[in-house]
Amino acid sequence: MPSPLVLAAILFAVLALALFVAGFYAIKQRRLLGTAASLTLAILLLSLAGLCATISVATQGYRAFTREEVAAVVETRPTGAQSFNATFRFPDGREKSFSLAGDEFYVDAHILKWKPIANFLGLHTAYELDRVSGRYVRLQDEQLRPRTVFALADDKLVDMFQLRRRFPLLKPLVDAEYGSATFMLASERARFEVRVSTTGLLIRRVLEDSL
Incomplete structure (x- = not known):
């Protein structure tokens, strides 16, 4: 079974992807505020996913x-x-x-x-x-x-x-x-x-x- 860190990385990545999709949809609807909020949150979640994945790799061997x-x-x-x-x-x-x-x-x-x-x-x-x-x-x-x-x-x-x-x-x-x-x-x-x-x-x- 994957470790909690790997599961967290996957969850954050999926949420980030969903927000990226929502952000691009908001662009088509010309909702600039919604676009900015979605993309900012997506980048934050993607960063958290990367951090969890990096820690998981870094602790291999320990x-x-x-x-x-x-x-x-x-x-x-x-x-x-x-x-x-x-x-x-x-x-x-x-x-x-x-x-x-x-x-x-x-x-x-x-x-x-x-x-x-x-x-x-x-x-x-x-x-x-x-x-x-x-x-x-x-x-x-x-x-x-x-x-x-x-x-x-x-x-x-x-x-x-x-x-x-x-x-x-x-x-x-x-x-x-x-x-x-x-x-x-x-x-x-x-x-x-x-x-x-x-x-x-x-x-x-x-x-x-x-x-």
């Missing part, structure tokens, strides 16, 4: 949540001194593997918290894992040794974080927008859960007899 949940399962496997492989498995079935340099893996995310009025449009607190990188324990290594960083988020035409900053009109709908990050030692073969809650990211090791 997963809504109301409590702590697993954002990804990560398996680490050392491949050498201060180097390891990290495989991410996401709730939607996607899988990505990365070769990282460092002692730890570091994950960050975008988190968007909407105001209650936006909840009626189907917008709820949502997150998107953004990047993964290798992290060194020693500051000197961090400054001098190779750095590795990769994208976890898929490319999209419009991203809600950038959209919010470009259009102040969205400010009344957004309660908070922030980044959150966490890291964990990757010195041995192990499995972890990257979890997200309303307070941010955290990592828990999955205890298993064998991996």
Whole structure:
């Protein structure tokens, strides 16, 4: 079923089309005041339809949540001194593997918290894992040794974080927008859960007899 935002965009677009038709009919009848009113309202509704459609596209990739949940399962496997492989498995079935340099893996995310009025449009607190990188324990290594960083988020035409900053009109709908990050030692073969809650990211090791 389409999201409330998509339904709202369709409704606004249909109403705008009807008003455009009414406006052109008023032109034929030479009712200038009626024409101006119809076309102005039609343009406004068309703008609202475009805004709803844009927000719907921009929030693709963000997963809504109301409590702590697993954002990804990560398996680490050392491949050498201060180097390891990290495989991410996401709730939607996607899988990505990365070769990282460092002692730890570091994950960050975008988190968007909407105001209650936006909840009626189907917008709820949502997150998107953004990047993964290798992290060194020693500051000197961090400054001098190779750095590795990769994208976890898929490319999209419009991203809600950038959209919010470009259009102040969205400010009344957004309660908070922030980044959150966490890291964990990757010195041995192990499995972890990257979890997200309303307070941010955290990592828990999955205890298993064998991996």
